[in-house]
Amino acid sequence: MRTxxxxxxxxxxxxxxxxxxxxxxxxxxxxxxxxxxxxxxxxAVQKIFKVKVAAVRTANFHGKFRRRGARGGYRADWxxxxxxxxxxxxxxxxxxxx
Numbered sequence: 847m848r849t850x851x852x853x854x855x856x857x858x859x860x861x862x863x864x865x866x867x868x869x870x871x872x873x874x875x876x877x878x879x880x881x882x883x884x885x886x887x888x889x890a891v892q893k894i895f896k897v898k899v900a901a902v903r904t905a906n907f908h909g910k911f912r913r914r915g916a917r918g919g920y921r922a923d924w925x926x927x928x929x930x931x932x933x934x935x936x937x938x939x940x941x942x943x944x
Contacts, residue, residue, distance in 0.1 A: 851890035854882045859926060873930045874938060880906070880925045887927045898932035 856877045858864075864875040878887055884902040891899050905928075909921035931937070 851893045854879050854890040873928050876927050878925050878927045891929050895938040897935045900932040901930045903928040
């Protein structure tokens, strides 16, 4: 998958767990394209935010079955990436203001 960095990184995930990881582990959390690899995620974060990345961990989430009245359907599958910044790197801007 060779695509633009903005197609790989979809959005930041701002939750209590993500903010705790940001503060204690120098890690930011993103929703990424499901077919993106760790190397592609690392390159995309370095290109977009101009920081050095130490490590990338990913987790795949399968869509749950949900009902709306009599009808049922599945949520979309998605992928989450935990991106740890290198030592001495400044935290990226979206996470500083929270």
